[in-house]
Amino acid sequence: MSSAYQMTNFTDDVYSLENLTYALKNHSTQNIPHPYTEATLYHGFGAFGGVGSLLALIIAILLVSKSQKDRKVSMLGIFPALFNNGAPVMLGIPVMFNIVYLIPFLLAPLVNMLLAYAALASNLLPPVVYPVPAGTPNPLIAFVGTGGSFARLGLCPYRLYQLRAQLAVVEGGTNHD
Amino acid sequence: MTKESKIILLAVLVFLIGLAIPSYTWTRKNIAQVDKFYNSTLSPIIMIPGSSATENRFDGLVKKLNQDTAGQKHSLLKVKAWNDGRITYSGKINTRDKEPVIVSVLRTIKTAMKTSKSRPKWSIKP
Numbered sequence: 335m336s337s338a339y340q341m342t343n344f345t346d347d348v349y350s351l352e353n354l355t356y357a358l359k360n361h362s363t364q365n366i367p368h369p370y371t372e373a374t375l376y377h378g379f380g381a382f383g384g385v386g387s388l389l390a391l392i393i394a395i396l397l398v399s400k401s402q403k404d405r406k407v408s409m410l411g412i413f414p415a416l417f418n419n420g421a422p423v424m425l426g427i428p429v430m431f432n433i434v435y436l437i438p439f440l441l442a443p444l445v446n447m448l449l450a451y452a453a454l455a456s457n458l459l460p461p462v463v464y465p466v467p468a469g470t471p472n473p474l475i476a477f478v479g480t481g482g483s484f485a486r487l488g489l490c491p492y493r494l495y496q497l498r499a500q501l502a503v504v505e506g507g508t509n510h511d
Numbered sequence: 512m513t514k515e516s517k518i519i520l521l522a523v524l525v526f527l528i529g530l531a532i533p534s535y536t537w538t539r540k541n542i543a544q545v546d547k548f549y550n551s552t553l554s555p556i557i558m559i560p561g562s563s564a565t566e567n568r569f570d571g572l573v574k575k576l577n578q579d580t581a582g583q584k585h586s587l588l589k590v591k592a593w594n595d596g597r598i599t600y601s602g603k604i605n606t607r608d609k610e611p612v613i614v615s616v617l618r619t620i621k622t623a624m625k626t627s628k629s630r631p632k633w634s635i636k637p
Contacts (some may be wrong), residue, residue, distance in 0.1 A: 358549040396516040409519050416523065432563050464542055473527055481542050482535040 347373060353463045363480070370451060374444070378462040378476040379450035384420030387441035387446060389472065392423060416471045452501050459483075547566040555604075556585075557613045566591055566601070575610050584610065590615045 349368040383389020395408040407426035453459045462479030560568035586605040594598040604611040
């Protein structure tokens with residue numbers, strides 16, 4: 335449930351291997367052969383704390399939600415979500431049966447990936463090419479995968495734009511309760 | 512925002528910043544290692560025949576290996592170390608071959624028992 339689309343093993347991902355070989359050969363991550371893949375878009379940017387960018391939803395709930403129960407579940411679920419496991423929140427809130435939370439759950443990763451695509455296409459960000467150990471906290475995946483690009487880490491908060499959207503959603507959602 | 516949420520969010524932030532430092536050193540080290548491995552000029556396979564076999568022990572194996580590889584063939588170098596300290600070579604490593612097979616053998620060996628007693632004088636005593 336929380337890991338329907340798990341990180342594949344690096345050695346099984348042909349595109350990642352070709353990208354890595356290219357980067358090592360040319361000592362540069364510019365013009366890699368496959369810039370838009372699962373690893374560079376989805377794992378690096380799309381899944382911000384598990385499936386459906388749940389980390390953003392959790393932070394939004396902690397910031398503005400008035401529901402005591404939701405806040406408690408979020409507090410317990412935030413550390414698992416950092417390590418890409420959203421199960422506690424999926425079951426505890428529950429996200430799947432709440433239409434207000436379900437919409438950002440579906441849309442947030444897509445918007446994330448579209449923005450990442452735009453940033454990669456315009457060379458704003460270096461692509462994720464280097465090996466990332468399984469279980470790396472999601473906000474650090476792109477940082478490790480680009481070989482410690484500080485530009486990448488510095489731009490990490492850009493993803494908080496989605497937090498604003500989630501805040502609005504959560505506020506709207508709790509007003510109905 | 513309650514006080515509890517503030518503490519949790521702060522803890523997450525501190526946790527991530529704390530993890531960013533070791534992950535930076537790890538990824539730099541890992542990339543340096545992978546880079547060294549990929550860009551090394553030679554990564555040979557060294558084979559040593561059993562004590563009563565000759566340097567031709569692996570000819571068939573290398574031939575079979577080259578049958579299945581399309582394109583680049585792995586070259587075979589045979590190294591013989593003699594009792595008096597001489598080293599002779601047969602075969603060669605092709606200039607553009609990054610993955611040659613090197614077979615190394617101690618000559619003047621008649622039986623397995625004699626082997627240990629009559630190694631070249633510069634070799635390490637067992």
